[in-house]
Amino acid sequence: MPAQALPTASALDTARLLLGVLLPTVAEGPVIKRPRAVGLAARLELDSKAVAIVRKVHGKYPDGPLMLKLPIRKQAVVLAPEDVETVLAQSPDPFSPASSEKKAALSHFQPSNVLISQGPVRTVRRVLHEQVLDTDHPVHRLADAFVPVVEDEIQELLVDAVRAGSLPWDDFADAWHRVMRRVVFGDHAADDTGLTMMLDRLRKDGNWAFLKPVRKRTRARLNERIRDELARAEPGSLAAALAAAPKGDGAEPADQVPQWLFALDNTGMAAFRALAVLVTHPEAMAAARREIDGDTSGRRHLPYLRACVLEVLRLWPTTPMILRQTTQPVQWARGLMPAGCGVLIYTPYFHRDDRHLRSAHNFSPERWLTDEDDGWPLVPFSDGPVVCPGKQLVLLLTSTALASLVSGHDFEVQEGPRLDPARPLPGTMDNYSVTLGVSLRA
Ligand code: HEM
Numbered sequence: 001m002p003a004q005a006l007p008t009a010s011a012l013d014t015a016r017l018l019l020g021v022l023l024p025t026v027a028e029g030p031v032i033k034r035p036r037a038v039g040l041a042a043r044l045e046l047d048s049k050a051v052a053i054v055r056k057v058h059g060k061y062p063d064g065p066l067m068l069k070l071p072i073r074k075q076a077v078v079l080a081p082e083d084v085e086t087v088l089a090q091s092p093d094p095f096s097p098a099s100s101e102k103k104a105a106l107s108h109f110q111p112s113n114v115l116i117s118q119g120p121v122r123t124v125r126r127v128l129h130e131q132v133l134d135t136d137h138p139v140h141r142l143a144d145a146f147v148p149v150v151e152d153e154i155q156e157l158l159v160d161a162v163r164a165g166s167l168p169w170d171d172f173a174d175a176w177h178r179v180m181r182r183v184v185f186g187d188h189a190a191d192d193t194g195l196t197m198m199l200d201r202l203r204k205d206g207n208w209a210f211l212k213p214v215r216k217r218t219r220a221r222l223n224e225r226i227r228d229e230l231a232r233a234e235p236g237s238l239a240a241a242l243a244a245a246p247k248g249d250g251a252e253p254a255d256q257v258p259q260w261l262f263a264l265d266n267t268g269m270a271a272f273r274a275l276a277v278l279v280t281h282p283e284a285m286a287a288a289r290r291e292i293d294g295d296t297s298g299r300r301h302l303p304y305l306r307a308c309v310l311e312v313l314r315l316w317p318t319t320p321m322i323l324r325q326t327t328q329p330v331q332w333a334r335g336l337m338p339a340g341c342g343v344l345i346y347t348p349y350f351h352r353d354d355r356h357l358r359s360a361h362n363f364s365p366e367r368w369l370t371d372e373d374d375g376w377p378l379v380p381f382s383d384g385p386v387v388c389p390g391k392q393l394v395l396l397l398t399s400t401a402l403a404s405l406v407s408g409h410d411f412e413v414q415e416g417p418r419l420d421p422a423r424p425l426p427g428t429m430d431n432y433s434v435t436l437g438v439s440l441r442a
Contacts, residue, residue: 003329003331003335005067005336006064006065006076006332006336007066007067007334007335008067008069009057009061009067011069013060014068014070016053016057017054020049020050021053022321022344024047025321028041028428029207030206030207031105031204031207031262032200032204032206032207034207038430039433042429042430045427047428048352048427048428049427051348051352051427054077054079054349055349061079063079064079064083064333065077065083065332065337066079067337075341076337076343078344079349081375081376084377085383088345088383088384089384089385091385092122092385092386093327094326095324095325096326097386098118099324099343100325101323101342103116105207106206107214108215109222109258109262110256110258110259112250113255114129114259115259120249121249121251124247124249124251126386128242128247128251129390130389131245131246132238132241134392135389135392138392139300139392141241142237144236145235145237146183146400147298149179149187150400151400153178153182158404158408161436162409165437166437167436168435169433172268176265176272177193177268179401180196180264180265180267183264183397184229184239184257184261186232186235186237188232189234196261198218198221199222199261201218202215202218202219202258203262223254226254226257226258238260242257260390263394266318266319267394267397267398269431270309270312270398271398271401271402273312274398274402275405275406275411276413276417276431277425278406280419280421281419281421284308284363285406288304288308288406291305292406293407299400299403302399302403304365305399305402306399307367308365309394311364311365311368312363313380314351314378315351315361315363315425315429316428316429317351319382321344322344322345322347323342324342325342325343326338326340326341326343347377347379350378357373361425362421362424362425363425381394408440409440410441410442412436415434416435417430417434
């Protein structure tokens, strides 16, 4: 008897998911954000609508992965929280992160990166990332170098912002790019905007995945630049840690680095969004300042500020689509998922589920300091063996940045969304439109 197939969405529900969920998310930019598309999504509330569409479709079908009715591609959407756990726990095999569309997108700038690798070389590359990024440690072993870099750049940014009276996103992003280059390559790379521009150009192509040819010459130049940096290995940088780490066969160290630069970019977005939330949430700001005033760890352990960043990433995940592709057929309670099947976890569906979460649409960092959401998939950094290996580094850098920003300065929203603690927060956070007023703290 042939194995029972998984439930399949009708053609209409498939179209709803494609047009209402996938299309807006992809249009906002899977690899590098498109600011105008983010602005449009915010105005039209497309991300909130996407969550409502998934909920509506889910209501019509049994729990368990739902296949889409597509002519060529085999694609499933995960709808049940326990299935999120199964998929993430059983990655990278049989649920490989190296899905076809991710390979097409990331090959534009990092064809041998861990995220799109399979088999023994994936293991070798993953081990290398974990070693260099100190994945299992809340405080990176190079924190003594990284924390002053963040403090230094934020102080310079604040001096200019106070003089100008305002802090627009673009200025923050420039300062954060300097942080990124110094953390990854060392102080000598602080002003190397050319490197960031080269990567951004390839990332823009990456947004088009299969639809754009790879600029092989630019990609080769980027790889060569990174090799030079690894050879230079400035002490106190991730490049030095990478150069010193033992490497297995097929590690391709230079091709692992663009992911750090790319992901550190998202990290800046999370930090600035968290600042915009704190500025509009007086109780949270007071709690943050109490933590900073009482800090004896030199800004290494700031649990409340780390929780603020996690909460901002719950509300507005920078990776809203976690993608997998099956390496072999997978049996589920309700049927068989074929090999080569794309699997989508649309995280906002779970992160904003007000049937299960307290204050699903409000800023409540405390949830990350208790076990109230245990067992529910809040997965801005993913989970399981493929969990983001940079998570702790992100939390260290962003909490340090927030502490440097709010300890001696006051802010107000001059332009952009005014987030109100008494009302549900929007589904999209358009950080590009935000300008904050800045003054010295009274
Ligand atoms: C706001 C900041 C960040 C967020 C929200 C984030 C989130 C994620 C997510 C969701 C994944 C995908 C995991 C999966 O497919 O299951 C991922 C993968 C990854 N992230 Fe991050 N990330 C961030 C920053 C960073 C930073 C700063 C680094 C390094 C410096 C980094 C390194 C990586 C690497 C190497 C992978 C691939 C892991 C693998 O395939 O095994 N990330 N990240």
